Amino acid sequence: MSPTPGPSFRVTALDTYDIRFPTSRELDGSDAMNPDPDYSAAYVVLRTDATDPAGAPDATTGLEGHGFTFTIGRGNDVQVAAIDALRSHAVGRSVDELCDDPGSLFRDLIGDSQLRWLGPEKGVMHMAIGAVVNAVWDLAAKRARKPLWQLLAEAEPEWLVRQVDFRYITDALTPEEALELLRRGKEGADERRARLLERGYPAYTTSPGWLGYGDEKLTRLAAQAVADGFRQIKLKVGADLADDVRRCRVARSVVGPDIRMAVDANQRWNVDEAIRWVKALAEFEPYWIEEPTSPDDVLGHATIRKAVGPVKVATGEHVQNRIVFKQLLQAGSLDVLQIDAARVGGVNENLAILLLAAKFGVPVCPHAGGVGLCELVQHLSMFDYVALTGTTEDRVIEYVDHLHDHFLDPVVIREGHYTAPTAPGFSATMRPESIAQYTFPGGTFWAADLDRKDGQAA
C-alpha cells in the first residue's frame, strides 16, 4: 500500500501590480544619468492554496511568494507586461515541487525559446524572469519558515549547484569547482552564523551623495552618516567636474581621512573621459569609481582599471547576466563586483555570480536602494558570508534610507550594519496599504494627484 498522498497544493494565480513612488519631487535618487527617477516596482504575487505556516488559523489567503523588478518610472507598465507573459509557466505548478527545486521554474522560464528571442537573458524579459524566480524563493523560504539567507546557508552544496545554470560559464567555472567552493564554505559556517546574528553585515550609505543635493545637505548628511556608524559613504559624480571637485572636497573634509568615500558616475563617461575625470578626483582618495562607463563594456572597464589604480573599479548593478560578469572577471575589469538582486534572473543566477566572484577572489559589494533592493540583496550577502566566502573583509552592502516603511519586514540598520533578518522569506512583501496607495495610475495617491492637477488646470 502506498502512503496516502498529502494535499497537492498549487500556484493558483500570478498577480501583477504597477507600483510607483513620486520620489522625483525631492530629487532623492538623482544622479548624472537619472535626474528625476520615480522609484517604482513591477510587483508580482504568486498565490497558492497552500497553508501559510505563519498565518493565523483563520487566515483567508494561502501561502504567497512575492517578487519584483525595480524601475525608475516610465516603462514600469512594460515590465509588468513582461511578467504577465510568464503567467502560464507558473500557474498550476505544484508548490512542493517549486519549493523543493526553485530552479525548475527558472530553467523553464530561461528555456522558453520564443521569449528568449527578446533577450536573450537581458533587459525587460530577463528582469521579469528574475521577479518571478525571486517570488518562488520567497515562497520556498516562507514555507521552510526560514529567512532566505538561512535557507541558502543550510542547503546542501550539491543542491545549490543544481540551482545554477552553467551554460556559457563553464570556461570560467565548472560545476565541480562550484561544489568544491560550497563544500569549503560549510567549514565554520555555524560560528559565522552566530556572529552574523550578533553583529550584522557591514553597510555603506549613499544617502548623503545624491547629485541634486546642495553642499549644506551633503555636509549634514555626511556627518550624520559617520555619527551613525557607517565606515563608507558614496557620492554621485559625473555631471560637472568643477562641482565634483568641490563636493568631494566638502565630503572628505567632513568625514576625515579614515572613512572610505566611493564615487559613482552611473555610466556617464566614455573610456578616456572616465580616466581623465577619476584622475582629477584622485586627491580626495576615492575608494572606488562605480559605473565609470557602459555596463556592457568589459574591455573598457579593464582599460580604465589599469589607468586609475589605486582607485578601485566597481560595477554590476546594470550588468545583464552571469555571462557579462564572467568576462568582467576574466578580463580583470573589476576590483569590486556589485550584484543586484532584481536585474538578473533571480536568486539562481545570482548564485552563479557569487560563485564566479568567489572563484576569482573578487569581493562582492551589492547594489541596493531603489524599492526593496536592500531588503532582497542582504540575504545574498549574508549567505555568501556564512556559507561561501566566509568573510566580510572589504565587503559592504549599499544602504539608502528610502521607502523601507512600505515593506512588512524592512531592513534594520544598527551601527552601520544590516541586522540579519529572522522572519521567514525573502523580505520582499510590500504592505497591502502601500500597494493600494501607490498602484499607478489608479491607487489612492495617484488618483488624488490627478485630481489636484485637474484642479490646478481648471
Place this chain on the structure above:
Amino acid sequence: MSPTPGPSFRVTALDTYDIRFPTSRELDGSDAMNPDPDYSAAYVVLRTDATDPAGAPDATTGLEGHGFTFTIGRGNDVQVAAIDALRSHAVGRSVDELCDDPGSLFRDLIGDSQLRWLGPEKGVMHMAIGAVVNAVWDLAAKRARKPLWQLLAEAEPEWLVRQVDFRYITDALTPEEALELLRRGKEGADERRARLLERGYPAYTTSPGWLGYGDEKLTRLAAQAVADGFRQIKLKVGADLADDVRRCRVARSVVGPDIRMAVDANQRWNVDEAIRWVKALAEFEPYWIEEPTSPDDVLGHATIRKAVGPVKVATGEHVQNRIVFKQLLQAGSLDVLQIDAARVGGVNENLAILLLAAKFGVPVCPHAGGVGLCELVQHLSMFDYVALTGTTEDRVIEYVDHLHDHFLDPVVIREGHYTAPTAPGFSATMRPESIAQYTFPGGTFWAADLDRKDGQAA
C-alpha cells in the same frame, strides 16, 4: 516681412499591431535553440498629416512611416507594449524636422532616463526604439522619394556622422575617423551605384538548412539553391553531432567543393563544446560557424576563433548594441560581422556598427529572414557598398524565402543577388490585408484558428 510659413505637418498617431504568422506548423525557421518559432512582428505605423508624394490626388491617408521588431511568437505583445511606451515621444513632432534629422528622435528615445533603466540599450526596450527609429527613416525616405539605401548613399558625410551616437565607442572610432571613412566612401560612388542597379548585391540562402528538415528536403533544396545561382548556403547545426556530420556530408556532396557552406549553431554551445564540435565538422569545410555561443561572450568568441581557424567565426544577429560590436572587433572575436536591421536602435545605431566594421576591416554579412528582415537590411548593405566600404568582396546578405508576399515592396532575388529597391522608403510597409489577417489574436486567420480548435474540442 517674413515669408509665409509652409504647412506644418505633424506626426498625428503612433499605431501598433501584434502580427503573428503560424510558421511553426511547417518547421520553417527551426534550429537548435528555436524548435518552433511563430515568426512575428511588433509593428508600428507613424501616421502624419503630410501629403504622401506617392499618393494619388484623392489619397485619404497622409504620409506614413512603417517599422517593426521581429520576434518568434510569445512575447510579441510585450514588444508591442514597449513600442506603445514610446508614443508620447513621437506624436506631435514636426515631419520636416524628423525627416531632416531622424537622429533627433533617436537621441530623445535613447536619452529617456527612465526608459533607459530597462536596458540600458538592450533587449525589449532597445528593440522598440529600433522599430520607431526605423519607421522615421522609412518616412524620411518616402518623403525624399528615394529608396533608403540611396538616401543614405547620397547624404553628406557630415550629416551622416551627426546621425551616429559615439557615446561608449570613441575608444575605437572617433567622429573624425568616421568622417574620413565616409569621405573616402564617396570616391567612385556613382559608378558603384550604377553597378548595384545592374547586378544587385550578393545573397546566400538558409532555406535548405533548417534543422527540422529531413535529408531528402535538404538535398532537394540545396541543389535548387545552386541552380538558382547562390554561391553560399547555410545549415543549422548544434542539436546532435552525428546528425550534423551526416547533414553536412549530404549538403557538401550536393553543392560540390566550390559553393561556400556556412553552419549556424544559434548559440547552442559553451566555449569548449563549440571548439570540439566545429573541429568535428571541419572535414566538410564549413565557411563560417555562426553564433557558436552566447552573443554576449566577447572573450568566448575570441577563444573559439583562435581555435577553429580556418573556419571563420560570425555573429551579430543577437548582439544587443554598438558597444558589444565594438568589443567583438577590439578583441578579434569575429571574421564576419552580422548586423540585424531590427535588433539594435535602428538605422542610426547600424550606421555606427557599419562604421566600426569598416574601421576594423571586417566584412559585414547581415542576418535576415524572419518577417521583413531581408526587406530592411538590404538597404544597409547597399549603402555600405555604394558609399562606405565600396566592395562586396566576401560580403553576402542572408536570404530566406519566407513571408515576403506580405510586404508591398518585397525583395527581388535574381541569380543569387538582391535587386536594388527603387521604390521610395525602407521596404517596410506590410500589406493592409496581411495585417488584417494575421493580427493576434483578433485577425481573421487567428480568429478562424480559434474557432477550429473550439470545434475540435467540442
